[in-house]
Amino acid sequence: MCFHNMHCIAQLKIQFMPNSIIKYCFANCPESCKFRKSNAICGDKKAVIYALCKGLTRIFISRPQPFGKSYLISVYKEFFETGTCDYFGLDIDKRRIDRPYPVVRLDFSFCKHQKTIENFRAVFNTFITSAFSPLGFKFxxxxxxxxxxxxxKYWLNTLEPNSIVLLIDDYDVLLTTHLDDPELxxxxxRVLGEFYAAIKECEGxxxxxxxxxxxxIGFDGIFGGFNIFExxxxxxxxxxxxxxxxxxxxxxxxxxxxxxxAVLNLSRKDLxxxxxxxxxxxxxxxxxxxxxxxLSSVLQFLSHPEKGFQPYWHASEGERSELWNFIKSKALSSxxxxxxxxxxxxxxxEGFSSGQNISLKALLVQTGCLTIKSKLNMAEVELGCPNKEVEHFLEQLCAEEKLKRGSPMH
Known part of the structure; x- marks a missing residue:
C-alpha cells in the first residue's frame, strides 16, 4: 500500500472505514499505484479542475485547513506529470494538456518550527534545493x-519558457508558526519575500x-508587488x-x-x-x-455513524496551535x-495582511470559524458561524481562554 495514501488517511483520523470512503480517499490521493485503477468514488470537480489548468495559469486560493487543498495539489501534480489524470470513471482522464511537464511541489510545513533565522534559512535553502534538484538545480x-x-534565479533563467509547473501548498504555515515572535x-x-521575488522575476x-x-497572513510582506496570479x-x-x-x-x-x-433511525431527509x-x-x-x-468531517461521520454527530472540526489543531493562540489573544475570550x-x-x-494587523473577522473566515451567510449589498456580506461543529470548537477555545485569564465562566 502506498505510504502517501496511508498518510492521508491517518491525517483524517479514519480507521476501519467503509470501502467507499476508503476509495474516495485513494481517488483524491493520486500518487498511488493499483488503487487508481479501482472503482473509485470522486467528487464531481473534474470540469473545474480541468478548466483552471487550461485557462488560468497563475492561481492563488485560500481555504480552511480541513477542506482538502492538498488533495487538489496531488491531482495537479499527476495531471501535469503525466499529461492526463489516471482515474477510473473521471471524465478528466479523457482530457489532456499539451504535454507532460516536470513538477515542483512545495509543502512548507516541512520547514516550520525553526527557532532562529539562521536555522530557518539553512533548512529552507536545503528544502528548496531538494525540491528543484530533480529538475537540474544544484546549489x-x-x-x-x-x-x-x-x-x-540564475538557474531559473536558463529554463525554457513555460517549461515547469510549481505547486505550493500552505504558503502561510511558515509565518503563522511564528505569530508569537514578531521579530522572527x-x-x-524577508526570506520568503526573496524567494517569491525570484519566482516573479523568472516567472516566464x-x-x-x-x-x-x-x-x-503575511501576504503583503512576501508577495509585495507579486501581481502575476489570479x-x-x-x-x-x-x-x-x-x-x-x-x-x-x-x-x-x-x-x-x-x-x-439505519444506525441512527433517520430518514434520508432528516439525516x-x-x-x-x-x-x-x-x-x-x-x-x-x-x-x-x-470534507474531513463528513468522511469521519460516515465512517462511524454509530457515534452520532460528533464534533471533528480541527481535531488535530495542536499542529497549528500558534495560529489559534493568536486568534484567542485577539478576541475569542468572548x-x-x-x-x-x-x-x-x-x-x-479579500484584503491581504503583512502580519499582526490582519482583520479579525477576515481571519475567522479564513480559518472557517465564520462563513459568508448572505450578500447584503454590492460592497458587504453577512457573516455567521457555519454549523454546530464549529460552534462547539469555538466554545471550547473560549472556555480555555477564560480559564487562562481567570475570567468567570458564563
Whole structure:
C-alpha cells in the first residue's frame, strides 16, 4: 500500500472505514499505484479542475485547513506529470494538456518550527534545493559570494519558457508558526519575500503556478508587488472547489448514507439536514450562492455513524496551535464574535495582511470559524458561524481562554 495514501488517511483520523470512503480517499490521493485503477468514488470537480489548468495559469486560493487543498495539489501534480489524470470513471482522464511537464511541489510545513533565522534559512535553502534538484538545480556552497537565492534565479533563467509547473501548498504555515515572535516572523517573511521575488522575476519559465494557504497572513510582506496570479478565493465559479456539496454527498455515498440512516433511525431527509446542521453551512462565495460541507468531517461521520454527530472540526489543531493562540489573544475570550451575525466589506475580506494587523473577522473566515451567510449589498456580506461543529470548537477555545485569564465562566 502506498505510504502517501496511508498518510492521508491517518491525517483524517479514519480507521476501519467503509470501502467507499476508503476509495474516495485513494481517488483524491493520486500518487498511488493499483488503487487508481479501482472503482473509485470522486467528487464531481473534474470540469473545474480541468478548466483552471487550461485557462488560468497563475492561481492563488485560500481555504480552511480541513477542506482538502492538498488533495487538489496531488491531482495537479499527476495531471501535469503525466499529461492526463489516471482515474477510473473521471471524465478528466479523457482530457489532456499539451504535454507532460516536470513538477515542483512545495509543502512548507516541512520547514516550520525553526527557532532562529539562521536555522530557518539553512533548512529552507536545503528544502528548496531538494525540491528543484530533480529538475537540474544544484546549489554550490563554495561560491560564498553568490547568494543561494541568486544561484536559484540564475538557474531559473536558463529554463525554457513555460517549461515547469510549481505547486505550493500552505504558503502561510511558515509565518503563522511564528505569530508569537514578531521579530522572527519579520525575518522569515524577508526570506520568503526573496524567494517569491525570484519566482516573479523568472516567472516566464512557469507553465502553471498554483498556491494555496489557510490564511492571508503575511501576504503583503512576501508577495509585495507579486501581481502575476489570479486570486479565486471568493470567486463564485470556484465556491465548491473544496469540500462536498449536498448533491455530491448523495451521489457519491449512497451506501454509507443508507447505513447511517439505519444506525441512527433517520430518514434520508432528516439525516442530510442533521449533517448540514453539524458539518455544512460553509460558503466561500462572494454571492453566497454555493454552500459546502467540511470534507474531513463528513468522511469521519460516515465512517462511524454509530457515534452520532460528533464534533471533528480541527481535531488535530495542536499542529497549528500558534495560529489559534493568536486568534484567542485577539478576541475569542468572548463568544459574541461568532454567535452574533456581523457584516464585513468584501474589500476587508479579500484584503491581504503583512502580519499582526490582519482583520479579525477576515481571519475567522479564513480559518472557517465564520462563513459568508448572505450578500447584503454590492460592497458587504453577512457573516455567521457555519454549523454546530464549529460552534462547539469555538466554545471550547473560549472556555480555555477564560480559564487562562481567570475570567468567570458564563
Amino acid at each position: 554550490d556552497p563554495t561560491h560564498a559570494s553568490i547568494r543561494f537565492i541568486d544561484q536559484l 516572523f519579520n525575518q522569515v517573511s 519559465c512557469l507553465r502553471f503556478l498554483f498556491i494555496t494557504g489557510e490564511t492571508r 486570486d479565486i478565493t471568493f470567486d463564485p465559479d470556484y465556491g465548491t472547489l473544496f469540500g462536498f456539496t449536498a448533491d455530491e454527498i448523495e451521489s457519491n455515498f449512497r451506501d454509507d448514507l443508507k447505513n447511517a440512516e 442530510l439536514n442533521e449533517m448540514r446542521r453539524h458539518y455544512g453551512g460553509f460558503s466561500f462565495d462572494s454571492e453566497a450562492e454555493t454552500h459546502i460541507f467540511c 463568544p459574541d464574535i461568532f454567535k452574533a451575525r456581523t457584516s464585513i466589506t468584501m474589500d476587508e475580506l
